[in-house]
Amino acid sequence: MAGIEQQAPATGFNMTLTERAAEEVQKFMVQEQVAPETAGLRVSVLPGGCSGFKYSLNIEERALDDDMVHEVNGVRVFVDGFSAQYLSGITIDYVTSMQGSGFTFSNPNASGGCGCGSSFTA
16 A cells, blocks of 8 residues: 555544545546535445445535535545444555556455455445
């Protein structure tokens, strides 16, 4: 893992976004042409995937009223209440390998997962 990792402030919820992942998110935000002072990365958990839940990452222009908003490695991160119970303690990284590149999730709350790395069992 390259670079220094930074965690969101402890408020019963913490998340690690590696420096490499933060750089990629910032590139996507520039491409999407969103306002940097209000925009952020929505990290959420949705029902589905091959193991029961799947991760979702989206660039959004602003947080919703009931979102938790954290600044992590220079990126505003939006998390809804439902997703927070599954995401506390997660590490999001961005890796490049011979198979391709993309975001990876290391989730201490997951009791199982699948080969694709994009879904998990709680």
